[in-house]
Amino acid sequence: MKNLISNKIIIYGLMLIVAAYILFPLLWIFLMSFKSKMDIIAIPPKFIFTPTLDNYKALFGVSGAETLVTGSAFLSYFKNSLILSTGSVILALVLGLPAAYAIARFRFKAKEPLAFTYLSFRFVPEITIILPLYVIYQQLKLYNTYIGLILVYQLIALPLLIWMMRSYFEEIPIAVEQAAQTDGYSWWGSFSKLVLPLAAPGMAASIVLAFIFCWNNFVFGLMLGGNSTQPVTVGLLSFMGTNEVQWGLMAAATIVAIIPLFLLALAVQKYMIRGLTFGAVK
Amino acid sequence: MAKVVLENVHKNYGAPEDAVKGASFTCEDGEFLVLLGPSGCGKTTTLRMITGLETITSGKIMIGDKVVNDLSPQERNVAMAFETYALYPPLTVYENIAFPLQVMKLSTDEIHKRVTEVAKNLSITDILDKHTMGLAGGQMQRVSLARALVRDPTVFLMDEPLSHVDADVRHRARAEIKHMQVVSGETVIYVTHDQIEAVALADRVVVMDLGVIQQIGTALDLYYRPANLFVAGFIGEPPINITHCELGIVDGGLAFTWPGNNNISLKFDRQGIKPETLDALMEYENRKIVVGIRPQRLVLAAPDPQDTLGTIPGELLVHEFLGKEGIAQVAVNDVTMECVTDPDIPFNEGDAVRLKFSLEDMHFFDPETTMRIVD
Numbered sequence: 031m032k033n034l035i036s037n038k039i040i041i042y043g044l045m046l047i048v049a050a051y052i053l054f055p056l057l058w059i060f061l062m063s064f065k066s067k068m069d070i071i072a073i074p075p076k077f078i079f080t081p082t083l084d085n086y087k088a089l090f091g092v093s094g095a096e097t098l099v100t101g102s103a104f105l106s107y108f109k110n111s112l113i114l115s116t117g118s119v120i121l122a123l124v125l126g127l128p129a130a131y132a133i134a135r136f137r138f139k140a141k142e143p144l145a146f147t148y149l150s151f152r153f154v155p156e157i158t159i160i161l162p163l164y165v166i167y168q169q170l171k172l173y174n175t176y177i178g179l180i181l182v183y184q185l186i187a188l189p190l191l192i193w194m195m196r197s198y199f200e201e202i203p204i205a206v207e208q209a210a211q212t213d214g215y216s217w218w219g220s221f222s223k224l225v226l227p228l229a230a231p232g233m234a235a236s237i238v239l240a241f242i243f244c245w246n247n248f249v250f251g252l253m254l255g256g257n258s259t260q261p262v263t264v265g266l267l268s269f270m271g272t273n274e275v276q277w278g279l280m281a282a283a284t285i286v287a288i289i290p291l292f293l294l295a296l297a298v299q300k301y302m303i304r305g306l307t308f309g310a311v312k
Numbered sequence: 313m314a315k316v317v318l319e320n321v322h323k324n325y326g327a328p329e330d331a332v333k334g335a336s337f338t339c340e341d342g343e344f345l346v347l348l349g350p351s352g353c354g355k356t357t358t359l360r361m362i363t364g365l366e367t368i369t370s371g372k373i374m375i376g377d378k379v380v381n382d383l384s385p386q387e388r389n390v391a392m393a394f395e396t397y398a399l400y401p402p403l404t405v406y407e408n409i410a411f412p413l414q415v416m417k418l419s420t421d422e423i424h425k426r427v428t429e430v431a432k433n434l435s436i437t438d439i440l441d442k443h444t445m446g447l448a449g450g451q452m453q454r455v456s457l458a459r460a461l462v463r464d465p466t467v468f469l470m471d472e473p474l475s476h477v478d479a480d481v482r483h484r485a486r487a488e489i490k491h492m493q494v495v496s497g498e499t500v501i502y503v504t505h506d507q508i509e510a511v512a513l514a515d516r517v518v519v520m521d522l523g524v525i526q527q528i529g530t531a532l533d534l535y536y537r538p539a540n541l542f543v544a545g546f547i548g549e550p551p552i553n554i555t556h557c558e559l560g561i562v563d564g565g566l567a568f569t570w571p572g573n574n575n576i577s578l579k580f581d582r583q584g585i586k587p588e589t590l591d592a593l594m595e596y597e598n599r600k601i602v603v604g605i606r607p608q609r610l611v612l613a614a615p616d617p618q619d620t621l622g623t624i625p626g627e628l629l630v631h632e633f634l635g636k637e638g639i640a641q642v643a644v645n646d647v648t649m650e651c652v653t654d655p656d657i658p659f660n661e662g663d664a665v666r667l668k669f670s671l672e673d674m675h676f677f678d679p680e681t682t683m684r685i686v687d
Contacts, residue, residue, distance in 0.1 A: 205398035208365050211385045212392045213412035213463070227402045 063281035070277045085282035098271045104283055106258075107265030110176075111287070114251075114261055115244040117180040119237055122187035130195035131221075135204065148192050151185045156249040167254050174256030182250050187240040194239070198232030199225070235298040242291050262287040314376035314466045314499060315341045316362060321371030323357050323523075330369070331357050333523040339467075339501055344493050347503045348510040349520035350546070355503045356471055358520070362501065363392050363469055375466055391460035395472040397452045399444040399459075406431075406440040409458045416463075430462045433492070450481040454488075461492070468493075470502045474509065486512060507547050511535075519543050541682040544604050544675055550639060552604045553649045556679060559593060559601045566593065566671075568603055570624060572645025578624050580671050592685050593676065602682070604675035610651040611668040612640050614659070625666045628659050642667060 062070055064081035091101030133145050163182065164173075172178030202225055210220035226233075251261040266287070269280035316339040323332040332354040339345040347355035360366040362373055364385035373380050380388050391412075400408050406427060413423045431437045434454045444452065453473055460468060473489070474482050490513050493500050504510055510517050511531040519526040519534065519542075527539040531547075538544035544552050557568040557578075564582035569575070593601070615625060626644035631653070638653045642665060651667060659665055676685040 202401075203396065203398065205394050205396050206400060208385070209392065209394060209398040209459075210400070210411070212363055212365070212390065213459070214386045214415045216386065219415065224400055224402065 059281045059284050062277060063285050065278060065281075067278060070281075085278040086286075089279055089282045089286070098269055098274075098276055098279070103268070104262075104265065104286075107260055107262040108287065110255075110259055110265075111245055111261040111263070112290075113176055114179050114183060114259070115241050117176065118183035118187045118244045119191075119240050121180055122184055122191045122240060123237070125184070126188050126191035127195060130192045131199055133192070134196045134199035135207075145192070145196070148189045150189075152189045156185075156247075160249055160253045164253055173254060174259050176259055179250060179255055179259055179261075182254060183244050183247065186243050186247060190240045190243060191236050194236040195229065195233065198229045198236075201232075202228050235300075238294045238298045241294060245291055315339060315343075316467055316499065316501065317372075317374040318358070318362075319372040319374075321358070321361060321373060322369045323354070323361060323366060324369045329523070331523050332361070335371070335520075335525055337518050337525065337528055339499060341499055342497045344490070344500045344502065344513060344515045346510040346514035346517045347501065347520060348505070348507060348514075348517050348546075349526075350505055352522075353520040354523040355505075355518075355520050359469055359471055359501060359503050362467070363390055364388050365392075389463075389465050390467045390469055391463050391465035393453075393456045393460045393468075393470040393473045395475055397456040397473075397476075399452060399455055401444060404441055404443055405436065405447075405455050408444060408455055409440075409462050412459060412463045426462050427458075430458045434458050434461070434488070449477050450485060453477050453485060457489070457492070461496070461498075466499070468498045468500045470500065472504055473502075474504070475506075489513065508549060511547070519546065521546075537684070538604075538675065539684050541602060541604070541677050544677070544684075548606055550607045550650050550652070552606050552675070553610070555603045555647050555649070556600055557603050559596045559599060561590075561594070561597045564590065566590075568601070570645040570647055572647070574645055576624055576645050578669060579621055581621050584621075584671060589671070596676075596678075596685070600679045601685075602677040602679050604677065605669060605673060607639065607650040607652045609670065609673035610649065612642070612651050612653045612657060612659070613666050613668055615664050615666050619666075622670060623666050623668045625664060628661055628663050628665045630661060631657055631659070640665075 061077070061079075063085050064083070065076070065079055066082050066084065069076050069079045089101060089104060129148070133141060167173040167178055170178075172181070206224055207217075207220045210224055211217070215223070245261070246263065247261070248263045251259075251264045252267075255261065255264060262283075266280055266283055269276045269283065318335050318337055321332060321335045322330050324330045335354070335358055337345075347358060349355045357366060361368050362375070364380065364383060364387075368381050375388060375390065400411060403411065409427045409430060410423050413426060418426075427440075428437070431440055434457060436451065436454050436458060439447065439451060439455075444455065447455065453476075456473065460470075470489075474485055477485050486509060489502075492498075502510075502513060511534075514531060516528060516530055517534055518528045521542050527534060527543045529537075534543055534547045538547065541554065545554065555568075556571060558571075560567040560569065560577070564585070566580040566585060568578040570577070612628075613623075616623075624644055626642040626649070629641040629643050629648065631641075632639045633655055636655065638655050638657060640651045640653050640657065640659075642649050642651055644667065649667060677683065678685060
C-alpha cells in the first residue's frame with residue numbers, strides 16, 4: 031500500500047510540474063494584463079502586485095488613454111477572426127463530411143493514400159508555401175479577402191475534420207445502416223436519422239478543434255491578409271510600435287482573444303485527446 | 313410470403329476464385345430453409361445477395377416471381393435479422409421496432425398496434441421503453457427478430473442470429489424461432505455453421521463448402537444419404553468414422569481391408585449382400601475405397617473368434633461416460649474409430665474388443681471424387 035501512495039505522489043508531482051511549465055506563459059500573460067506599466071517591466075519580475083483594470087479599459091476605448099491599437103481596431107480584428115474561423119469550418123464541413131464518410135465506408139483503391147494525403151497537409155510548415163501562395167493570391171486578386179483566407183484555411187481545417195469524422199463514422203457499425211436500408215430507408219434517411227445523431231458529439235468536437243486551430247493561425251493571416259481581413263493573432267502585433275511596446279494592452283487583448291477558444295475547449299474537452307492524436311494509430 | 317429462387321448465382325470479389333460458384337436452389341413459400349456450412353463457405357454471401365446488400369456477379373435471383381437482381385434492399389421487401397443484431401443505437405426498443413413501419417407511412421395508431429402485438433409474441437413487452445445499449449444478448453436478439461417480424465415481409469432472412477447468444481439460452485431461442493415460423497408461416501432462409509441448429513430448425517438444408525453447394529435435402533436425406541464425404545463428415549455428432557480401405561471381392565463376398573501393419577479385414581458373406589450393392593462396388597475391386605460408418609451404428613462387443621463376418625478386432629483406447637450414453641475410441645490397425653456405447657461398458661482401457669458393422673449402415677465414397685457410391 032505504501033508503494034502505491036508514494037507512486038501516486040510522484041506521478042501527481044510530475045504532472046504538476048509539467049502542467050506548470052505549460053501553463054506558465056498563459057498565467058504570466060494573464061497576470062500581465064492586470065499590471066500597471068511599471069509592474070510589467072519591473073525587475074525582478076513581480077508576482078505580487080496591485081491589480082488594475084486600466085489595460086482592459088484602454089483596450090476598449092473606455093478610459094480615453096492613448097493606444098497603438100484603438101478599441102474599434104481590436105474589435106474588427108476580433109470580428110475578422112470570427113468570420114474566418116467560422117467560414118473555414120463551415121466550408122470544411124461541407125467538403126469534409128462527405129469525404130470522411132466515403133473514406134470510412136467505401137472500399138476503393140486509393141483510399142489510404144488519399145486519406146494520408148489529406149493528413150499530410152498538416153505536416154507542411156506554412157512558411158514553406160507562403161511565398162508562392164502570396165504571388166498566386168496577388169495574381170488572382172485573393173489577397174486581403176475573406177474568401178482567400180477561408181480557402182487557405184482549409185489546409186488547416188479539412189485534414190482535422192476528415193480524419194476525426196472518419197474515425198467517428200467508422201465506429202458506427204455499418205450493419206446499422208444496412209439494417210435501415212433493408213427496412214426501407216434511403217441512404218439519406220438512414221444517414222440523417224441514425225448516423226448523424228450518433229456522430230453528433232464527435233462532430234461537435236471536430237468542429238471546435240478545427241475552429242480553434244483556425245483561430246490560432248498566424249502566418250496565413252499575416253502574409254495573405256491585409257488591413258481589412260487581419261485576424262486577431264496578427265492584429266496583436268500592432269501593439270508593438272516603433273517607440274514603445276504596449277505590453278499591458280497586448281496582454282489584455284490576448285486574454286480577450288482566447289476567451290472564445292477557452293470556452294469552446296471546455297465544452298468538448300472529453301473528445302479533444304482523440305482529435306489531437308488522430309493518425310497515430312491506424 | 314413468396315418463394316425464392318436462385319439460378320446459377322455467382323459472386324466474385326475480384327479474386328481468381330468465385331466466393332459463390334453457381335448456386336441454384338429454391339426455397340418454397342412458407343419453407344424454413346437453412347444454409348449450412350463452415351466459415352467462409354459462401355453462405356452469408358449468398359444470403360446477402362438475396363437481401364441486396366451484395367451485388368450479384370452473375371445469375372438470377374427471384375423473389376416471388378420477380379427478378380430482383382437490380383433492386384435495392386429497400387425495394388425488395390425482405391427483412392433481415394443480423395448476426396450482430398444491428399439494432400439502432402440512438403433509439404429505444406419500441407422505436408427500433410417501429411422504425412421500419414415509419415418509413416411505410418403508417419398511422420401512429422397502426423404502428424402502435426403492430427409493435428405491441430409483436431412485442432407480446434416475443435415476450436419483450438417489458439423492455440419496450442429501454443435503450444438498446446443495456447440489453448442482454450438474448451433480449452437484443454429478440455428485438456432484432458421483432459423488428460424484422462413487424463414488417464410482414466415477403467421473405468425473412470436470418471444471418472446466424474444465435475451465434476452470440478449464451479449457450480444456455482440458445483436452446484430456448486432456437487425453439488422460439490421455430491415456433492414463430494410455424495405459427496406465422498413465413499418463408500425463412502437461415503444461415504448457420506452449427507449443424508445441430510440446422511437439423512433442428514430446417515425443413516430443408518443447403519450444405520455449402522468453398523462456395524459450392526454440396527447437397528440440398530431434408531435432415532434425414534443428409535444424415536442417411538450424404539452426397540459426398542464433406543456432407544457425411546459435417547452432419548452428425550459425433551462425426552462419422554471415415555476409413556480408406558482396400559476392397560477385395562472373394563466368392564461374391566466383400567472384404568474391406570483396414571490400413572495398417574496387421575491384416576485386418578471386414579468381411580461380408582455373399583448371402584447378406586444386395587445385388588445392387590455388389591454391382592455398385594464391383595468397379596472398386598482391388599482398389600481403394602472410402603468407407604464411412606456413424607458411431608451410433610457401430611456396436612462394441614467382446615472378442616469372439618467364432619464370429620468372423622461383419623466384425624473387426626480392435627483395442628479399446630478410451631471410454632467417455634456422457635450420461636445417457638458413452639463414447640469409446642477403438643484402435644483398429646492404424647485407424648482410431650469412435651463408437652457410441654452404453655454409459656457403462658464391461659471393458660477397460662487396453663482390452664481387446666471388436667466392432668460389429670452392418671452393411672446397410674455403411675456409406676461408400678469414391679476416394680478421388682469423394683462422391684457417394686450409389687447403391
